[in-house]
Amino acid sequence: MRIAMIGTGYVGLVSGACFADFGHEVCCIDKDESKIDGLNQGKMPIWEPGLEALVKANVERRRLTFSKDLPAGVKGAEAVFIAVGTPARRGDGHADLTFVFQAVRELAKVIPPGTVVVTKSTVPVGTGDMIEAILREEGVTDVSVASNPEFLREGAAIADFKHPDRIVVGAEDQRAQDVLREIYRPLFLNRAPILITGRRTAELTKYAANAFLAVKISFINEIADLCEAVDADVQDVARGIGLDNRIGPKFLHAGPGYGGSCFPKDTLALLQTADAAGVDQRIVRTTVQVNDDRKAAMVDRVARAIGEDLKGKRVGVLGLAFKPNTDDMRDAPSIPIVNGLIKLGASVRAFDPVAQEQAEKVFDSVEFASDAYSAAEDADALVIVTEWDEFRALDLGKLARAMRGKTLVDLRNVYDRTEAQEAGLAYYGVGRGAV
Numbered sequence: 241m242r243i244a245m246i247g248t249g250y251v252g253l254v255s256g257a258c259f260a261d262f263g264h265e266v267c268c269i270d271k272d273e274s275k276i277d278g279l280n281q282g283k284m285p286i287w288e289p290g291l292e293a294l295v296k297a298n299v300e301r302r303r304l305t306f307s308k309d310l311p312a313g314v315k316g317a318e319a320v321f322i323a324v325g326t327p328a329r330r331g332d333g334h335a336d337l338t339f340v341f342q343a344v345r346e347l348a349k350v351i352p353p354g355t356v357v358v359t360k361s362t363v364p365v366g367t368g369d370m371i372e373a374i375l376r377e378e379g380v381t382d383v384s385v386a387s388n389p390e391f392l393r394e395g396a397a398i399a400d401f402k403h404p405d406r407i408v409v410g411a412e413d414q415r416a417q418d419v420l421r422e423i424y425r426p427l428f429l430n431r432a433p434i435l436i437t438g439r440r441t442a443e444l445t446k447y448a449a450n451a452f453l454a455v456k457i458s459f460i461n462e463i464a465d466l467c468e469a470v471d472a473d474v475q476d477v478a479r480g481i482g483l484d485n486r487i488g489p490k491f492l493h494a495g496p497g498y499g500g501s502c503f504p505k506d507t508l509a510l511l512q513t514a515d516a517a518g519v520d521q522r523i524v525r526t527t528v529q530v531n532d533d534r535k536a537a538m539v540d541r542v543a544r545a546i547g548e549d550l551k552g553k554r555v556g557v558l559g560l561a562f563k564p565n566t567d568d569m570r571d572a573p574s575i576p577i578v579n580g581l582i583k584l585g586a587s588v589r590a591f592d593p594v595a596q597e598q599a600e601k602v603f604d605s606v607e608f609a610s611d612a613y614s615a616a617e618d619a620d621a622l623v624i625v626t627e628w629d630e631f632r633a634l635d636l637g638k639l640a641r642a643m644r645g646k647t648l649v650d651l652r653n654v655y656d657r658t659e660a661q662e663a664g665l666a667y668y669g670v671g672r673g674a675v
């Protein structure tokens with residue numbers, strides 16, 4: 241099949257490269273010229289494990305191309321996916337559909353009858369209807385509009401795309417269903433379940449999934465607070481409940497609150513949809529509040545652990561990306577933590593295995609270290625913010641010797657209190673006994 245992908249970001253580039261790897265002929269389009277120029281020279285715009293090799297292989301097979309020119313890129317495509325950003329609109333948190341509608345209007349000028357237009361971007365219920373209306377307004381007829389929300393996780397995006405838990409397709413007509421079934425046919429060999437629903441249902445399913453995961457994280461974070469008050473260990477509680485099949489072990493890691501490019505904006509957008517529909521979503525509303533409060537409270541937690549005025553203190557920070565295995569800094573919990581520490585008078589020396597380039601765009605006065613030990617050098621306290629694998633087996637004795645103070649704030653519960661204490665560190669985890 242010939243596929244065009246409008247938007248070559250985390251989702252568009254991974255999806256485009258994977259579709260090409262399935263054997264389809266894919267053109268990834270982006271209006272960001274530097275991204276496309278870079279890709280045409282083999283330079284990845286994002287850091288994602290395995291992506292560079294996958295892109296390179298499919299470019300060499302001539303199944304994957306990149307273009308800044310939308311009309312040229314969509315020429316001959318049987319399916320055109322829209323994978324542009326849908327950030328939260330400033331002020332109200334509604335999903336900003338400007339990029340989606342811009343892409344649709346550009347597309348309207350060039351697509352022939354019979355094309356299937358598919359939204360892969362996360363878009364509120366009813367967006368497919370609005371896209372249809374725009375296409376009609378622009379005089380386009382006989383085009384199907386479908387929804388195919390994406391569930392991949394950054395950091396494991398290729399594996400998630402190739403071995404999805406499910407594929408959700410919202411289609412209102414047979415042609416859209418048939419084209420999407422054909423596109424995903426290679427995955428049926430792996431028995432990936434495909435769920436065909438109405439378009440509105442598919443659009444809502446994506447928001448419901450992200451909101452549920454956000455609820456799970458906030459739930460265990462609140463239980464962690466309770467653990468601290470009653471001298472219990474949240475790691476054991478999480479394991480104890482997670483082994484129950486009805487609950488499951490994932491997304492039960494207490495920490496500094498969720499961030500990233502999806503959960504914060506998607507929970508807000510779901511609330512906007514609910515408000516517009518006149519149906520309150522109290523659980524999601526509370527989750528958003530719990531998470532906002534938690535992120536704001538993290539600086540105080542670190543300050544309390546250091547125990548004194550932060551003026552003149554030096555804090556080492558390990559991990560800046562919103563989670564491991566990505567360079568994505570969007571809404572990362574590290575942002576309020578680092579900025580808060582600096583505001584209280586501390587200086588911050590941080591290390592992240594891959595996100596430094598993105599982090600430099602976010603922080604003005606952070607000093608960057610070349611590894612974890614150098615981030616710890618002369619630090620009064622060390623804070624683990626992102627649980628990169630390489631932070632799981634650090635030589636705690638060596639860290640302690642490098643530091644000036646001896647405070648380890650482990651916001652991801654990577655280490656045990658006993659092993660940290662044996663290395664001479666005062667340990668502060670999350671939800672692990674009385675503090």
Ligand code: NAD
Nearest residue numbers: 247248249250251270271272324325326339343361362390
């Ligand atoms: P991104 O910001 O990384 O990429 C979006 C790209 O679209 C940018 O490169 C931008 O230049 C391009 N673009 C915008 N308007 C365009 C236009 N008119 N023509 C061509 N290109 C255009 O965003 P992302 O993280 O890939 O997210 C895309 C969508 O997928 C969002 O709706 C997001 O919620 C959803 N999603 C993201 C993830 C994730 O993990 N990042 C997972 C599932 C779903």
